[in-house]
Amino acid sequence: MLPLYTNAVALIQVPSVWGYIAIFGLTIAFGTMLLPTKKFDIGDGWFFQWIMSIALAFTLFIVHLCIGSPRIWPLTILSGFLWSTGNITLVPIVKRLGMGIGMLIWNMVSLLIGWASSRFGWFGIRPEMPGNETMNIVGVTLTAMSVSIYVFIAPTSVGQEVAGQNTQDSETTHNTERNVSGSTMDSDPLLYQEMVPVFHRFWRSRTAQRILAVLLSIFSGVLYGTVFVPIIYVQENYRDASHRGIDYVASLGLGAFIGSTTYLLLYALATRWQRSSNGGNERGTPFLLLLLPSWVTGVLCATGQACWLIANEALQASITFPIAATLPGAFSTLLGTLLFREVQGIKNYIKLAVALSFTLAGSILTGLSK
Template identity: 30%
Template sequence: MEHKNGTDLATGFISSAVAVILFGSNFVPVKKIDTGDGNITVVPIVKTIGLGLGLLIWGSFNSLTGWASSRFGWFGMDPEEISRPLLNYIGAGLSVISAVIFLFVKSEVPSSTSSLDTTPLLTERAINSAQTNGLDYLWTKKLSQLQNRIIGCVLAVSSGILYGCSFVPIIYIKDHGKRNDSIYAGSSQYDLDYVFAHFSGIFVTSTFYFLAYCIIMKNNPKVYPQAILPGFFSGVLWAIASCCWFIANHTLSAMISFPIITAGPGLIAAMWGIFVFKEIKGIKNYLLITLAFCIIVSGALASAFSKV
């Protein structure tokens, strides 16, 4: 295997750090804004199993799918070889463990106020505080607790797997671009060259879902004008973070970047909750977040040393 030079590794880990910070912060601009029905799977997941468990399942499957598909060569990709496989396995495992710890971190919100600026970033109250009129998912109330759990878990697992596969087409084209007998022969090996196509796919898919939502709502969608500018800024942060993830994939490979970039944002969101919004308090929460921080750092270091 061709080892990455020091500059590539530095670029990769700096890009990963920027991605972690921005992914952990991109919901801050819309924190005080009523955003209505949310996106495609968040609302039904929250209604059935809660955001805490939902994000845990989603994040774990997202991380493991992205890591494993690159490590073992799923979906027609070339398997990645590393000098220290055990360390890489440990890094991937620690990223999942850190997600489990965040499940036990509780946000404390004063019950005397309903203002959206006090809704936490890490719990389901942040989404439940926004009314989902017209699509209140009352169908979940007609199901048993077991049925709700099954539906919520299936949606969370499916979302995590799909998100974990989001870079597969790019890596597939890059890998087959190295082969003269492939229709992708000569394709660019630089991940950022695929950003426009990747984002265009997101735009077209989002537009389709929005139109379907408008039809379901009988041309009465819940659109909040005050959310447009903060939502745009939130999207810019997400886009920059995604570009950094592309760079990290290029310089480190997905099996290194995925465990780091999927585990870190929860810690950043927790920091916002502690130091800015004052929604996370108590020795127990501080100890849990400290433990999660140590595990995330350990996982990142394990992933880093597995590459060099």
């Protein structure tokens, strides 16, 4: 029996059904990848994201060896670097918005950037025309609308966490006010006295923290939406480049490892690794206890990325992005609600039900638009 692929060019096209199976796989993988960390305080997240990236790179390299070690193109390593840059915002987002809501916001941005770049041919890649353009646009619109509804769902854990921060930091704020009032070095001490406490109170407020998390989600969504652009560009413009998506898993893993390690070293230099003297994060779980959950998260993420590459090949990016960018977040939000009660209250339940309906309808229409 002939193999389905050679190392350079596919002998036969991957069936569309494989693409839908891959989408199901990435939905489960991405939707559950943060569950192993729910019982741990991962602190500022730098050690977590580094171990996660190592696990992702290791898993994808094993896949790379299993499929015959295809050529690694330098430009495709940029895909992993883009992913690692977006990944460093994961912990701050989840801590402020919850496991599902943050994912859904960055997925909306990723959806729009990924769909538009592949549909209209941004960044030097060729435009992809779906079989039913109207159905594709309606599906994308519905999925984008679903995420706009998710934004207004306030997770219970976030409110409690921010409230706890306000209580713990009230004494610090009071001391700051007292120190400022006694300052003689500022040229305008009265103005300084009024502005600093106001800024501190606003910065520690729930509103400010949610705004910060939303901005970080948008930033990471832009990066996630362009992750596959270097790979697609190489596939379309490099003569000897492989046309099968799974051949680029090693590039993705290598870029992720390089990026995450670079950011960790920069962070260590900037802070002089002050927390390492305590054997872990200053207010988090010791490093050794984070190894296993961080590793499992990385393996799940690698599984999702591999499935996404297969789905892109079997279907096309303008179809897979709207589905793959919303279903995992919806599944994660549903799990967060059922298992950890991140979402509570009748109004929030209604919003969640409407948003999930939009997500499901949009995903179905987009999938059928091929």
